[in-house]
Amino acid sequence: MTTLTYAWRAARVTPLGELYTPPRITAALLRLTVQVVLVASLWHGLYAQTGTTAGLSRDQAVTFAVLAVLASRLRELDQYAGRDSVAQHMYYGTIVYWYLRPLSPHRYYALRALGEQLYGLAWALGGYTVCLAAGVVVPPESASVAGVFALSLFLGQWVLHYVMLLIDQLCFWTLRNTAALLILIFAQNLMSGVYAPLWYFPHWFLTLSSFLPFQATLNVPLSLYVGRIPLSEAGFQLGVQAGWLVALRFLTRFLWRRAARRVVSQGG
Amino acid sequence: MTASIEVRGLSRTFHTTVRRPGFTGVLRSLVNPERVEKHAVSDISFDVAPGELLALLGPNGAGKSTTIKMLTGILTPTSGEARVAGVVPYRERERNARNIGAVFGQRTQLWWDLPVRESFSILRDIYEVPKAEHAARLREFDELLELSSFWDTRVRHLSLGQRVRCDLAAALLHDPPVVFLDEPTIGMDVVVKEQVREFLRYQVAERGRTVLLTTHDMTEVERLAERVVLVNHGRLVLDGTLDEVRRGFGSTWQVRATLADPHTPVGPLPGIALVSHDGPQVVFGPDGPAAPTVHQALKLVIERYEVTGVAVDEADLEDVMRAAYAEVRAKAEAA
Numbered sequence: 001m002t003t004l005t006y007a008w009r010a011a012r013v014t015p016l017g018e019l020y021t022p023p024r025i026t027a028a029l030l031r032l033t034v035q036v037v038l039v040a041s042l043w044h045g046l047y048a049q050t051g052t053t054a055g056l057s058r059d060q061a062v063t064f065a066v067l068a069v070l071a072s073r074l075r076e077l078d079q080y081a082g083r084d085s086v087a088q089h090m091y092y093g094t095i096v097y098w099y100l101r102p103l104s105p106h107r108y109y110a111l112r113a114l115g116e117q118l119y120g121l122a123w124a125l126g127g128y129t130v131c132l133a134a135g136v137v138v139p140p141e142s143a144s145v146a147g148v149f150a151l152s153l154f155l156g157q158w159v160l161h162y163v164m165l166l167i168d169q170l171c172f173w174t175l176r177n178t179a180a181l182l183i184l185i186f187a188q189n190l191m192s193g194v195y196a197p198l199w200y201f202p203h204w205f206l207t208l209s210s211f212l213p214f215q216a217t218l219n220v221p222l223s224l225y226v227g228r229i230p231l232s233e234a235g236f237q238l239g240v241q242a243g244w245l246v247a248l249r250f251l252t253r254f255l256w257r258r259a260a261r262r263v264v265s266q267g268g
Numbered sequence: 269m270t271a272s273i274e275v276r277g278l279s280r281t282f283h284t285t286v287r288r289p290g291f292t293g294v295l296r297s298l299v300n301p302e303r304v305e306k307h308a309v310s311d312i313s314f315d316v317a318p319g320e321l322l323a324l325l326g327p328n329g330a331g332k333s334t335t336i337k338m339l340t341g342i343l344t345p346t347s348g349e350a351r352v353a354g355v356v357p358y359r360e361r362e363r364n365a366r367n368i369g370a371v372f373g374q375r376t377q378l379w380w381d382l383p384v385r386e387s388f389s390i391l392r393d394i395y396e397v398p399k400a401e402h403a404a405r406l407r408e409f410d411e412l413l414e415l416s417s418f419w420d421t422r423v424r425h426l427s428l429g430q431r432v433r434c435d436l437a438a439a440l441l442h443d444p445p446v447v448f449l450d451e452p453t454i455g456m457d458v459v460v461k462e463q464v465r466e467f468l469r470y471q472v473a474e475r476g477r478t479v480l481l482t483t484h485d486m487t488e489v490e491r492l493a494e495r496v497v498l499v500n501h502g503r504l505v506l507d508g509t510l511d512e513v514r515r516g517f518g519s520t521w522q523v524r525a526t527l528a529d530p531h532t533p534v535g536p537l538p539g540i541a542l543v544s545h546d547g548p549q550v551v552f553g554p555d556g557p558a559a560p561t562v563h564q565a566l567k568l569v570i571e572r573y574e575v576t577g578v579a580v581d582e583a584d585l586e587d588v589m590r591a592a593y594a595e596v597r598a599k600a601e602a603a
Contacts, residue, residue, distance in 0.1 A: 006393035013390065017381030020422060082381035083424075097377035099342050102365045103394045263342050 010108055011115030017082040018119070024081065032073060032127055039065045040136050054199035060226040061197065063137040067222050068194045070127045074120035074157055084112075086168035087177050099263055106256045109168075113161050141227055148234045152221035155241040160217040162248035163188070169252065172259035192218035199228060213244045270354075271315035272446050272478035273322075273339060278348035279502075280309040280334050308334040310502040311348070318445070321472045321479040323493035327593050331502035332482040333372075336448050339480065340370050353446050366395065369439030373451040376423065376435050384419040384426070384434045388441060395442035402441065409437040412467045429460035436467060440477075447471070449481045453488060465491055486585035500596040510585070511561060515554065517592040521562040523552045523569050526577035537568050548576075 018024050043065050047058035056064065079085040086109075089095035098105040131137045140146040167184050170177045189195050191214035198206060198219045209215045220237045223229040229237060285301040287294060309331040316322045324332050337343040339350055341357035341364045350357060353367040371377075378387040392402045410416045413433040418426060426434065432452060439447060449468075453461045465488060471477045472492075483489060489496060489510070496513055498506040506516060514520040522543065527534070530548040541555035552569060554560075560568065562582050570578065 006390075006396070009390045009393040013379055013382070016386065017379070020381060020383070082379070084380065093372065093375045094377065096337070096340075096342050096372060096375070097370075099361060100340055100365055100368070100370055100377075101391075101394050102362045102396075104362065261344065 006103065007111050010103070010111035011118070013112050014079060014082060014084065014116045015119035017084070021081070028073070028123070032069070032123070035069045036066055036127065036131065036136065039069050054197070055228055056197060056199055056226065059138050060228060064193065064197045064222050064226050064228075066131055066137050067128070067225060068192075068197075068218060070124045070131070071153070071218055071222070072189075072194055073123045073127070074117055074160075079116075087171045087175075087181075090171045090175050095263060099260070104256075105260075106253070109165065110161075113164075117157055117161070138226075140225055144231060145224065145227065148231060148238075149221055149225040152224050152234070152238060152241060155238065155245060156217040156221045159213050159241060159244045159248060160188070162245070162252050163213055163217070165252050166248070166255070169255045169259055172255075172262045187212075188214050188217065191215055193222060194218065197223070197228070199223075213248065216241045216244045270318075272318045272320070272353055273314075273316035273480060274349075274351040275315070275335075275339070276313050276349045278309055278312045278335065278338060278350055279307065279346050280331075280338060280343060281346045282306045282308055307502050309338070309345075309499075312499065312502070312504045313348075314497050314504065314507050316478055316480060318478055319472060319476040320495065321468070321481060321493050323489045323496045324480055324482045324499065325489065325496050325589065326482075326499040326505075327597075330499045332499060333450055334502075335499070336370075336450050336480065336482065340368060340448055341365070366442065367444055368446045368448060369442070369444040370448040371432070371435050371439050371450065371452045373454050374428065374432070376431055377438055378423045378431070378434055380424050381422060383422050384415070387423065387434075388419070388438060391438055391441050397442050401443075405441060405443065406437070409440070409467075412470060413437060413463060429456050432456060433460070433464065433467075436464065440471065444477070446478045447480070449479060449483075451483055452481070453483065453485060461485070461488070468492055486589055490585045498592060498596070500593070505596045506592070513592065514583075514585075514588050515557060515559060517588050517595060520583045520588055521554060521565065522581040523562070523565050524579045524581065525550045525552070525569055525573060525575045528574040528576050532573060534573070537565075537572060540565050540568060 018028075040062055043062045044058065047053070047061060051057065053061070080088065083092070086095070089098065098108060101108070128137070132139060140149060163184065167177055167180050170180050174180075191198070191209045191212060193215070198209060198215055201209075209219075220229065220241060224231075224234055224237070282305070283303055284306055285297070286304050287297045288302065312331070312335060314322075324335065326332050334343065338345050339352055339357055341361040344358040352364060355364045355367060357364040357368075378384060379390065382390075388402075388406065391397075392399070397405075406415075410419075413436065415433060415437060418430050419434065421430075423431065423434070436449075436452065453464050456464065468479060468481075469492060472479055481488075481492065493510065495509050496506070497504060498513070506513060508516070523540075527548040527550060534542060534545050534550050536542050536555065537552070539555055539559040540552050543551040543553040545551075550573075552565060554565070559565075562580055566578065566580060569575070
């Protein structure tokens with residue numbers, strides 16, 4: 001019971017900070033609305049003169065792009081404004097407190113991320129319901145597709161959690177991770193299909209992407225949703241996602257152990 | 269009595285890279301970095317008894333914070349051994365965390381975006397403190413630190429004094445027997461400083477907590493600590509009471525007497541040197557490590573001579589520590 005209580009407390013840290021700051025919620029709502037409208041308009045425009053491109057019809061492309069925008073909200077909470085990013089804790093020397101509590105830093109980090117993603121999921125689900133009702137996105141073809149999509153999205157977000165954690169862990173060696181974070185955000189958006197579904201990219205790019213974890217985060221679940229990856233191939237794709245999960249889990253646990261030896265705050 | 273904090277031969281060496289000066293030097297450092305060893309703490313040993321407040325003093329860069337980080341389990345020592353409430357902190361970090369509380373200067377452990385009370389609740393659940401106990405402790409802290417007027421405010425909107433008071437409360441919410449305070453009152457105004465000192469006095473005297481305090485504020489040391497450990501360049505220079513520190517480092521008092529008869533022959537007394545003698549005006553000072561305290565000296569002077577007036581000049585701890593730092597620096601340079 002106590003484990004559940006502290007898990008609940010740690011999980012709600014960032015969402016609570018956001019709820020205490022209504023302007024941030026208004027800004028997020030505005031940005032999400034504008035992004036959805038623009039992305040939907042763009043893809044409708046691109047498909048004005050064509051039927052199917054890169055194996056995607058207009059409805060599939062628009063649905064993919066809009067769902068990508070909604071999914072990006074899953075991990076978009078502002079830790080920086082709350083001075084709660086690992087980089088800031090390293091910079092201000094407050095990371096020491098993560099090591100002074102009877103809750104390991106990796107568990108605290110994981111619980112906090114879980115809360116952020118659940119809160120983000122509420123936003124994404126709200127946006128999805130509105131978009132579905134407005135006819136901006138099409139529903140999944142069948143209940144099986146919906147189920148496989150949900151499982152794949154879950155695994156994808158878990159992979160993304162580890163990718164973000166890797167970047168944060170960099171701070172223990174470099175103190176700052178701004179450059180790495182910018183590269184990651186660009187790579188993540190490009191290679192996961194947030195900017196455009198990967199199916200539009202040349203073959204060599206798809207091959208390159210298959211060696212990186214990014215497409216497992218979003219491109220796979222969204223392709224399953226719109227039917228670009230058929231259900232018959234879902235097992236393999238889910239296996240790849242699970243493989244990335246296991247590999248990244250071991251790598252990040254190893255880095256947590258190494259990081260614990262490097263907790264040196266500024267001064268003294 | 270078993271010590272709350274036991275430190276035996278504790279050392280910590282850091283390996284750092286030195287950048288060479290100039291443009292070519294920087295380029296050379298990139299290709300062939302020069303690695304140096306820095307001995308932040310070298311072979312330090314001391315004990316702190318249960319319910320004792322010990323001031324760990326030393327100039328900047330002396331190794332105080334590194335020592336505290338080893339005792340809190342954040343850093344692993346290169347050699348030596350430490351126990352805090354019976355636990356080796358760097359081997360059993362999470363078990364040690366339940367026994368200790370810590371405040372590191374202006375670095376807050378509170379959640380910046382949340383009201384203070386929300387931070388307290390998070391800590392309550394992390395440390396698994398029963399709700400009734402938590403509420404009682406908050407009431408007690410509120411009485412001493414006047415927290416309730418701002419504990420519903422978000423941490424980002426608090427003043428420094430308010431924030432550090434909340435950090436002190438946060439560090440003690442789980443009732444730890446040992447508390448580490450690394451310059452807790454730095455940057456505070458005098459009123460808040462005094463409130464924090466009163467709070468610490470209460471925690472030691474009434475709650476029996478063991479406190480290890482580092483500070484550069486000698487008034488704080490004088491008001492809170494009976495015993496100090498002085499470190500410099502990572503080495504322990506002195507471990508003793510405030511009186512011993514005063515006696516150990518330079519002339520710390522003078523007794524000025526006006527003799528009733530200016531022709532009275534005047535000479536040194538046991539442990540007391542004659543500093544000057546000008547007509548009826550006589551000045552005495554301490555003579556060597558066995559010198560008496562200022563009060564004993566005053567008594568001796570009055571008993572030995574017939575005086576019409578007497579005054580005492582006692583150097584404050586700030587002067588004493590200045591002398592102590594200067595002496596240890598001189599010794600280090602000579603070595």
